[in-house]
Amino acid sequence: MTSADARKRHAQLAEDLRRHDHAYYILAKPTISDGEYDRRLRELIDLETFRPDLVTPDSPSQRVGGAPMDGFAPVIHRVPMMSLENAYSAEEVREFAARVQKALPETALSWTIEPKIDGIAVSLRYERGVFVQGATRGDGTRGDDITANLRTVRNLPLRLASGVPEILELRGEVYMPTAAFRKMNEERAAAGEEPFVNPRNATAGSLKQLDPKVTASRRLAVVVYGLGEVIGAEPPSTQSGLLPWLESFGLPVPERVWTAGSTDEILGSIDALDTARRGFGYDTDGAVVKLDPIALRAQLGVTSKAPRWAVAYKYAPEQAETRLRSITIQVGRTGALTPVAELEPVFVSGSTVSRATLHNEDEIRRKDIRVGDIVVVEKAGEVIPAVVRVLPERRTGTETEFQFPRACPECGSGVAKEGTADGEGVVWRCSNADCPARIRGRLEHWCARGAMDIEGGGEVLVAQLVGAGLVLDIADLYRLKPDELLGLERMGEKSAQNFLDGLTASRSRELWRLLFGLGILHVGAGVAKALARAFPSLDELADATVERLVLVGDIGEVIAKSVEGWFRDPANRKLTERLRAAGLNFASTTYRAENAVASGPFAGKTVVLTGTLPTLKREEAAALVEGAGGKVSSSVSKKTHFVVAGSDAGSKLEKAQALGITVIDEAELKRLTGT
Numbered sequence: 001m002t003s004a005d006a007r008k009r010h011a012q013l014a015e016d017l018r019r020h021d022h023a024y025y026i027l028a029k030p031t032i033s034d035g036e037y038d039r040r041l042r043e044l045i046d047l048e049t050f051r052p053d054l055v056t057p058d059s060p061s062q063r064v065g066g067a068p069m070d071g072f073a074p075v076i077h078r079v080p081m082m083s084l085e086n087a088y089s090a091e092e093v094r095e096f097a098a099r100v101q102k103a104l105p106e107t108a109l110s111w112t113i114e115p116k117i118d119g120i121a122v123s124l125r126y127e128r129g130v131f132v133q134g135a136t137r138g139d140g141t142r143g144d145d146i147t148a149n150l151r152t153v154r155n156l157p158l159r160l161a162s163g164v165p166e167i168l169e170l171r172g173e174v175y176m177p178t179a180a181f182r183k184m185n186e187e188r189a190a191a192g193e194e195p196f197v198n199p200r201n202a203t204a205g206s207l208k209q210l211d212p213k214v215t216a217s218r219r220l221a222v223v224v225y226g227l228g229e230v231i232g233a234e235p236p237s238t239q240s241g242l243l244p245w246l247e248s249f250g251l252p253v254p255e256r257v258w259t260a261g262s263t264d265e266i267l268g269s270i271d272a273l274d275t276a277r278r279g280f281g282y283d284t285d286g287a288v289v290k291l292d293p294i295a296l297r298a299q300l301g302v303t304s305k306a307p308r309w310a311v312a313y314k315y316a317p318e319q320a321e322t323r324l325r326s327i328t329i330q331v332g333r334t335g336a337l338t339p340v341a342e343l344e345p346v347f348v349s350g351s352t353v354s355r356a357t358l359h360n361e362d363e364i365r366r367k368d369i370r371v372g373d374i375v376v377v378e379k380a381g382e383v384i385p386a387v388v389r390v391l392p393e394r395r396t397g398t399e400t401e402f403q404f405p406r407a408c409p410e411c412g413s414g415v416a417k418e419g420t421a422d423g424e425g426v427v428w429r430c431s432n433a434d435c436p437a438r439i440r441g442r443l444e445h446w447c448a449r450g451a452m453d454i455e456g457g458g459e460v461l462v463a464q465l466v467g468a469g470l471v472l473d474i475a476d477l478y479r480l481k482p483d484e485l486l487g488l489e490r491m492g493e494k495s496a497q498n499f500l501d502g503l504t505a506s507r508s509r510e511l512w513r514l515l516f517g518l519g520i521l522h523v524g525a526g527v528a529k530a531l532a533r534a535f536p537s538l539d540e541l542a543d544a545t546v547e548r549l550v551l552v553g554d555i556g557e558v559i560a561k562s563v564e565g566w567f568r569d570p571a572n573r574k575l576t577e578r579l580r581a582a583g584l585n586f587a588s589t590t591y592r593a594e595n596a597v598a599s600g601p602f603a604g605k606t607v608v609l610t611g612t613l614p615t616l617k618r619e620e621a622a623a624l625v626e627g628a629g630g631k632v633s634s635s636v637s638k639k640t641h642f643v644v645a646g647s648d649a650g651s652k653l654e655k656a657q658a659l660g661i662t663v664i665d666e667a668e669l670k671r672l673t674g675t
Contacts (some may be wrong), residue, residue, distance in 0.1 A: 058158035072144035116286035119175030152216035166232030180219035333441025451517035478582035602630025611646035
């Protein structure tokens with residue numbers, strides 16, 4: 001193919017793919033199959049591989065994500081990005097409209113009402129119709145350059161239709177559609193990863209990815225609704241005219257917009273939007289009321305943070321009333337008794353809720369929750385069911401106060417309330433270490449991905465093993481035979497063998513994993529790693545006194561007493577001997593590495609890991625750091641030397657950037673450690 005032919009074919013493919021992107025992501029009317037689209041995109045990418053000079057910022061190939069970034073450069077907003085004042089009631093909306101009318105006497109006002117999408121505000125800059133820069137709002141004056149990540153948002157045109165101004169800066173909102181959010185959480189759950197709490201948090205983390213390929217996999221979308229800097233054209237004079245104007249360039253705008261000429265019409269539109277938003281494919285948390293004539297906005301001006309010509313009406317979280325049928329108690333691996341509200345099923349925020357946590361006895365007492373009460377339920381963050389309050393005026397006299405059990409509902413043993421530092425008791429715990437619920441919890445914890453990472457060792461299998469009397473503690477797992485597993489319900493040969501293979505692999509896991517898996521009270525993964533760094537073997541740790549333990553960084557007296565007490569218990573000593581006999585690793589590789597690698601790339605350095613890395617598990621990344629002489633910390637401070645950031649880095653990444661701490665990604669971590 002000649003140079004001219006290659007350039008011509010590239011231009012044809014690029015234009016073709018842009019047209020199909022518009023049909024699919026903007027009009028929701030795909031014109032070709034996904035397979036045919038992928039074939040054409042692959043041809044385009046192949047052309048660009050052989051002819052890098054053909055790659056342009058607006059090429060459809062840029063949507064799949066480029067090379068990982070070192071960090072986010074600052075962007076100064078030429079026109080400040082302001083937030084909106086909030087209104088939470090009809091009365092506050094009326095007060096807002098009255099203030100505007102008072103400032104503009106003798107003027108007939110008109111308004112627009114748009115959905116307030118629950119996403120992340122962004123600025124989008126086009127020059128001569130080509131998308132050249134995107135940024136977060138930041139503090140309103142300065143944000144972060146997230147251009148590479150925004151290029152992966154499929155409904156954001158990288159090149160606009162003809163007739164666009166020379167400079168067109170837009171204000172918009174990036175969000176994660178509901179279907180994409182659910183699919184992503186299903187994929188994370190299947191991979192053993194923690195699901196995101198809500199779409200907005202998932203969106204925020206996705207936009208701060210250092211690797212655009214991760215952002216591309218998150219299936220984000222964007223909507224535009226306002227202007228920043230505009231050069232080379234005169235935009236429409238009203239908001240109601242602006243949105244169709246933007247849409248004519250191929251930009252995604254709000255799918256429903258209402259207009260109003262009075263306060264009553266504003267409130268009516270807010271109610272209409274509240275009904276309509278149930279059918280939207282994304283989360284909305286309010287309605288944005290804007291003065292329609294743009295020229296009048298300049299007369300009103302702004303406060304230090306918000307324009308005086310707009311307000312965001314926030315809908316109350318969706319709530320539902322239902323009856324509290326009963327309160328049951330769940331017993332965890334540490335013996336903690338957690339009360340759970342058993343509810344008459346009720347539909348709220350898109351799903352049916354029948355259970356909600358009540359946290360602890362003090363929570364029940366504080367809210368005066370009684371069995372038989374009519375309670376108000378909402379989903380905290382639109383995801384986690386919670387009992388907000390009771391309706392005492394609906395009581396009939398048949399309601400009963402809940403008496404927290406003084407015996408474990410699983411085994412009948414006595415329970416004791418654990419005291420806190422201030423002398424107040426909070427958590428009731430079962431005193432029986434061999435309680436079936438505690439056994440199941442300990443086994444599930446031992447097998448968990450973050451501990452010994454044993455495939456197949458989930459809740460269902462553990463319950464069967466305990467119920468059949470095959471396993472009473474973690475050491476029993478290593479005596480299981482294939483025929484015993486095959487005798488369990490729905491256990492096939494492949495599943496049984498995978499589980500046995502997982503047990504075999506767990507024998508050589510790092511010491512910190514074993515320590516974490518033991519489930520010692522107050523010993524999380526971070527403490528377990530600190531102990532493994534400080535002691536060469538499990539045996540030396542088992543003999544350590546409180547005085548020795550508190551010399552370890554991150555170990556206080558409460559944790560030290562818990563660790564010493566656990567190893568002083570004869571039953572636990574016997575358990576560790578059985579694990580030794582089963583061939584588990586008791587030696588600390590991180591202890592040897594920490595004392596041998598004094599000149600490694602991270603020697604004497606403190607490193608914080610945040611977010612999800614593309615290929616490395618958190619513990620694998622920590623091992624690389626520790627093997628290179630570094631210390632892994634859980635929090636960012638002025639003493640932090642490096643932050644290794646992956647997906648959903650969030651506040652730790654932001655704090656690191658604010659403090660000027662060096663931020664690296666997985667690729668750089670591997671390079672530095674010679675992996």
